[in-house]
Amino acid sequence: MACTTNAFALSLSSTPNPNLPSDFNPKLTKPLTVSLRGSGTADLNLGRLALSRHTQLTRRICANATQVTMDQSVAAPTIVEVDLGNRSYPIYIGSGLLDQHQLLQKHVHGKKVLVVTNTTIAPLYLDKVVDALTRGNPNVSVENVILPDGEKYKNMETLMKVFDKAIESRLDRRCTFVALGGGVIGDMCGFAAAAFLRGVNFIQIPTTVMAQVDSSVGGKTGINHPLGKNLIGAFYQPQCVLVDTNTLDTLPDRELASGLAEVIKYGLIRDAEFFEWQEKNMEKLMARDPDALAYAIKRSCENKAEVVSLDEKESGLRATLNLGHTFGHAIETGFGYGGWLHGEAVAAGTVMAVDMSYRLGWIDSSIVKRVNDILLRAKLPTTPPETMTVEMFKSVMAVDKKVADGLLRLILLKGPLGNCVFTGEYDRKALDDTLAAFCKS
Amino acid sequence: MACTTNAFALSLSSTPNPNLPSDFNPKLTKPLTVSLRGSGTADLNLGRLALSRHTQLTRRICANATQVTMDQSVAAPTIVEVDLGNRSYPIYIGSGLLDQHQLLQKHVHGKKVLVVTNTTIAPLYLDKVVDALTRGNPNVSVENVILPDGEKYKNMETLMKVFDKAIESRLDRRCTFVALGGGVIGDMCGFAAAAFLRGVNFIQIPTTVMAQVDSSVGGKTGINHPLGKNLIGAFYQPQCVLVDTNTLDTLPDRELASGLAEVIKYGLIRDAEFFEWQEKNMEKLMARDPDALAYAIKRSCENKAEVVSLDEKESGLRATLNLGHTFGHAIETGFGYGGWLHGEAVAAGTVMAVDMSYRLGWIDSSIVKRVNDILLRAKLPTTPPETMTVEMFKSVMAVDKKVADGLLRLILLKGPLGNCVFTGEYDRKALDDTLAAFCKS
Structure with a gap:
């Protein structure tokens, strides 16, 4: 060709x-x-x-x-709107969007920008983003802070580096923070923006599938605590999310697969048609077919935007986006932050949630099989690490954010494909049986 | 009698x-x-x-x-409403309110409460507050965390102790944090509540004049950074503020005077009648006349509530509550957190702001004199510490939250008593002259 x-x-x-x-x-x-x-x-x-x-x-x-x-000109981005009243914002999705400088620049407030990124992404895209922020816009000055890469650095100590840099650079309330990186960078930069001077504007430029389909959208920001994931943070919405799909070219295969765990999630909890599309197109996604990836990102963002618009602060519906995450967070915390990628832990956690749903008699065995099959095709784990024990799961799950008045609520599948519930009303024996089935001790 | x-x-x-x-x-x-x-x-x-x-x-x-x-029964509290739509809440003011258990209990969400207090206040009021929370309410369990006392501990390290305790106690999103103490405790507990699990309910029980008339009302929460005061935080409103004026009985005289600096502020920026009342009643306030104190607290809260209701996020009007604070924060930061009490630094800062207003020709000399006189009667300082230099003021003021696009905006008096402006449009020479007049080098 x-x-x-x-x-x-x-x-x-x-x-x-x-x-x-x-x-x-x-x-x-x-x-x-x-x-x-x-x-x-x-x-x-x-x-x-x-x-x-x-x-x-x-x-x-x-x-x-x-x-x-x-x-005969640059391609117009696909736009998915997150409808949150006066906190609404667009998600731009497309190839080469970082070359459309005006797209980014129109969302920058004030004259000073702080780009928050990490040691992996900075050599690849920092110059490009600085160029996109400043080209034809000489009044804007851009500072940056380059954090170590990885979930294990998503903590208060690293967050303080962002505040230190912002204060040393004399940024004021009219500045804009830009998160350039994956989910860890987006979560930390977003929380830093929420707390710096009690809140400044920020923009998400996600560079991983995980961040593009999930974590950059919806305003959940935060850091981990040694005892649990994302226990400290804020709901804080960005000015826009700019998904330049070209940034996926440099994404390692393992990170790509990790992101697909969240794509699969949307199908399972609310979009059976999307799940069926994934079943037909998983090899294309794994081979980075740009059209397939672009469609998966768009459809995921549409699902996320709709849920977030209906329940920004997670009083109910939004919790369903955490299918597999309660088990998954236990794996991430118990196994050590960064041992597994987030999506890998979510994949194993999804299998456990699906297993439990089946034990409760809430879904057919065909769904159990289809979930296992698609995760395996995405080269994702379908069992937790062998070192995870029942006790490790239970102790971390006890401090999960979805515990209410001491009762652990879970997202479980119920009914035909594409349906789930968020509930604390389930037979405890099913949970015990699932944990026993997936742990050696 | x-x-x-x-x-x-x-x-x-x-x-x-x-x-x-x-x-x-x-x-x-x-x-x-x-x-x-x-x-x-x-x-x-x-x-x-x-x-x-x-x-x-x-x-x-x-x-x-x-x-x-x-x-023939307990006294009904005075109630000042902070009108913020679905985030509205009452300020209860009265003597013995901690004995009216139902008053506190009706604002507690969930079954678990974390009282955040300090080593000075815990021996005096912690048992009383636990009693108020639990009496006739056996389903509620109360944990506490006792922090070291003082502005110098209002930092990330101390804040982490609150998160540690909350997580170890397995508190969930339905819990309630209670801030029991002065402004430092209220600010830290409020920020912890804003960030824990991305936001849980909290209640303010202020025990100092400073907290009762100012810091507990309006949802400004946060911690200090080594380079500046309150640079990290959140706007986060409590469920209620409960001012039991009996708690002032144990307040040291110096702390009482510190709080009066904020009372005086309300008169200067927007309530000339209140200022005149203070001129007539300062000796009563200093002698802790309960009726005078109750009136000063109520009137201060009314002023604060009105301003906050009109401008919650400090886009303009609310900034006027910071009269004297830009100079004052420089004193607190430059002199070392805790060297001077907040109100003492605000008092000296108010004199400097008033001096600058006079140099600009915006107020009569009579106002300069009246401000000096009333602060002296409140046994508050009217000059900064001798060790403060012009350079120290300038370097801290450069990172003030009221800097916008590099321009320092100040609250200055302008016109008759009770009028002020929040502006970046002033002759820089007046600022330089004021700094030179109040600093030896």
Whole structure:
């Protein structure tokens, strides 16, 4: 397949081109032309991008190029609106959105921006984001703070580094924080924005499937405590979520799979049709087919946005988004933060929740099988780590946020595919049996 | 003067009487009668209350007794409503309110309560508050965390002790936090409540004039950062504020004066009549005349509630409550947290703001004189500590929350008594001249 591309190809460079004027805007220029043929290599400046996924890069470029050829301009993003009254905001989804500077800039408040990112993402996308924030916008100054990467750093000590940097940089209430990274960065930056000077604006730029389909949307922010996940935080909504699907090109396979655990969740709890689509398209998702990924992200965001709009503060419905998470958080906490990725723990937790639902007689065995099958195809674990004991599960689950007046409430499937309940009314024996079945001791 | 009292006298005991049934409720019993004559001593169980203010205690008892004699029951509290839509709440003000258990209990959510207090207040009032929470209410269990006392402990490290205790006690989202103490406790407990599990209910029981007239009302919560006061926090409203004026009996004189700095502030920024009343009654306030104190607290809360209702998140009007605070925070931060009490720093800061207002030609010299006079009568400082330099003021003021896009906005008096402005539009020379006038270097 042959295709032509234009200035979009510049998006592959993570550093601004010094030969271009500072107010250069690809949207306004005459297209450059780069020819790519078949699966051959292309002489593009790939900057600091990882080259290991060359084939996918090429595929994506062609997809962009097709769009461009059709539109004769940059592609308009898909927009999913999160409807929360005066706290409503858009989720922009698309390829190359970080090259559409005005998209980001129109959501920046004040003259100072603090980009919060980590040691993995900074070399890949920090320059690009700074460029997107400042190009043609010389009044804005951008600071950054680069945190260590990983769930085990999602704690108060790391959070304080964000406050230190913000205060040293003399940021004021009119500044904007930008979360550039996965779920850990989004949660920490969001909580820092919620608490800095009692609240400043922030923007989410998620760079993992996990963050793009779930954690960046809906305003749940926070940090972990040694005794439990996300126990300290705030409900605090961003100004916008900007999902540039190109950032997934550098995502490791294991992280990709982790994110798919949340995609599968939406199907199970409320969107049977989406689950069936996933059953047909899992190999495409795993192979990073851009159209399949874009659809999965969009449909996930639509599901999330709808739930969040109906129940922002999780008085009921929103809790259903935590299918598998109570078991999963126990795995993450008990096994040590960062031992497993969040989505891996959620996958095993989902199998446990589904097992328990079946023991209660609430679902058919066919659903149990389908859940196991799809998770295995996504290369996700379907049992907890062998070191997890019944006691470890019970002690962490006792401090879960869904405990109310001492009663642990769980999200369990009930009825046909796509239906679930959030309830504390279940036979305790089913929970004990599930824990016993999945733990060696 | 002779007076009789009834079960109210029990409020002087900080421990429950073991001879009374656990569901004993003073409101429902036949009054006990204790006779007090003149200023003589009374044989009451004063428990762990400080005895040094014997005369004032006696006076308060008589005031209560008068009310009781008139009502033939416990006195109804004065109620000031903070009108914030679905986040509205009452401020109860009165003598002996901690003996009216139902008043507190009706605002407790869930079955678990965490009382956050400090090493000074716990021996005086913790048992009393636990009794008020649990009497006739056996389903509620109460945990407590006792923090070190003082502004220098209002930091992330101390805050973590609250989270640790809450999580170890397996508190869930339906729990209630109770702040029992002065402004530091209220600010920290409030922020902990805002962030624990992304938000749980909390109640303010302020025990200092500072907290009763200002910090407990309006939902500003937070902690200090080494580089500036209250830089990390949340706007988070309590379920109610319960001001039992009896708790002031144990307040040191210096703390009493500190609180009066905020009382004076309300007069200066928006209530000239109240300022004039203070000019007539400052000696009564300093002598802890209960009627004068009760009036000052009520009028202050009315002013605060009105401002907060109009501008909860401090987009403009609410900032005027910070008269003297920008200079004051610089003193607190520069001189070291806890070196001066908050109100002492605000008093000196108010003199500086008034001086600057006069230099700008915005007020008459008569106001300058009246502010100095009333602060001196309240035994409050009218100049900053000698060690404060111009540079120290400037560096701390640069990170003040009222800086916007690099411009420091100040609250300054302008026009007749009771009028002020919140503005960044002032001659910088006036600020420089004020700093030079109040600093040796």
